Amino acid sequence: LKEGGYLVSATQPVAQEEAAAHRVSGVMMRLAPTGELLGRIGRLLEEGTIRPDVATVYALEDAAQAWKDIARNLPGVHGVSASESGGARPRSHGKIVLRVTLREYEIRTRAYELFLARGAQPAVSLRIGFRQSASSRRSCGERIDSTPNIPS
Amino acid sequence: MIAVRLLEYGGQLVFTDVPLPAIARDEVLVKIRSTAVNHLDLVEASGSLKQILPIDLPWIPGHEFSGVVEQIGSDVAAWAEGDAVFGTTTGAGAYAEYGAVKAAPIARKPSNHSWS
Numbered sequence: 001l002k003e004g005g006y007l008v009s010a011t012q013p014v015a016q017e018e019a020a021a022h023r024v025s026g027v028m029m030r031l032a033p034t035g036e037l038l039g040r041i042g043r044l045l046e047e048g049t050i051r052p053d054v055a056t057v058y059a060l061e062d063a064a065q066a067w068k069d070i071a072r073n074l075p076g077v078h079g080v081s082a083s084e085s086g087g088a089r090p091r092s093h094g095k096i097v098l099r100v101t102l103r104e105y106e107i108r109t110r111a112y113e114l115f116l117a118r119g120a121q122p123a124v125s126l127r128i129g130f131r132q133s134a135s136s137r138r139s140c141g142e143r144i145d146s147t148p149n150i151p152s
Numbered sequence: 153m154i155a156v157r158l159l160e161y162g163g164q165l166v167f168t169d170v171p172l173p174a175i176a177r178d179e180v181l182v183k184i185r186s187t188a189v190n191h192l193d194l195v196e197a198s199g200s201l202k203q204i205l206p207i208d209l210p211w212i213p214g215h216e217f218s219g220v221v222e223q224i225g226s227d228v229a230a231w232a233e234g235d236a237v238f239g240t241t242t243g244a245g246a247y248a249e250y251g252a253v254k255a256a257p258i259a260r261k262p263s264n265h266s267w268s
Contacts (some may be wrong), residue, residue, distance in 0.1 A: 011191040011195050012201060031215075033239075033240055038240075043262075046264055054268060057186075057268055060247060063213075070189055095189075097186050097187070097189075098187045099185070099267070100248075
């Protein structure tokens with residue numbers, strides 16, 4: 001930033017002493033969008049004038065991992081560890097999206113409800129489950145898939 | 153509903169079941185399809201700026217969302233159940249299956265774009 005420049009921070013307040021030492025001005029910005037403004041952005045998206053820039057999509061349940069990955073680009077935030085390897089490829093721009101994917105969660109929950117609805121004793125059912133052949137496992141899967149309107 | 157919560161400053165995010173939020177008269181309940189991570193989420197969660205950016209713990213992060221209007225408050229005229237929308241929360245609550253959000257900072261989702 002050149003002398004006399006403006007620093008606009010979206011994530012934290014600007015230390016005024018440090019800004020003064022570098023002969024720059026600094027303010028923190030927070031968004032206060034209105035429906036009207038968002039509507040204009042929506043129309044720009046619709047007509048292709050602007051495009052979304054999505055870096056990575058995570059499932060909502062992987063939010064903790066998403067935070068760890070993003071923390072690598074955010075040094076100095078306390079309490080966020082970025083030590084684990086793997087995860088998202090580093091990118092210098094683009095949004096980290098969290099998709100609310102309920103499918104696996106719903107299937108697990110629904111399977112458990114069916115399991116309880118059959119009045120099965122956990123230990124007995126598990127033993128039967130282990131002895132069942134591949135064909136009976138498939139029929140078990142069909143029961144779950146054919147359940148109408150899993151409540152959302 | 154399912155949601156991601158922070159229980160304490162500097163803590164881990166927890167994927168958990170929580171009660172459905174109740175909507176105020178000027179709010180709508182949105183079934184959220186996508187939300188997004190902001191650097192500000194991490195700063196707020198770390199507690200390093202809690203003097204100026206305090207959060208109510210346990211806290212569900214999430215400033216923005218796309219989703220479908222599921223229920224409207226009694227003062228809301230602009231939206232109806234089933235509308236596909238995007239918008240911002242008042243600073244929290246979008247890392248969840250449902251969000252109770254103010255009806256004002258919401259717009260119709262562009263039909264030629266995905267939920268993400």
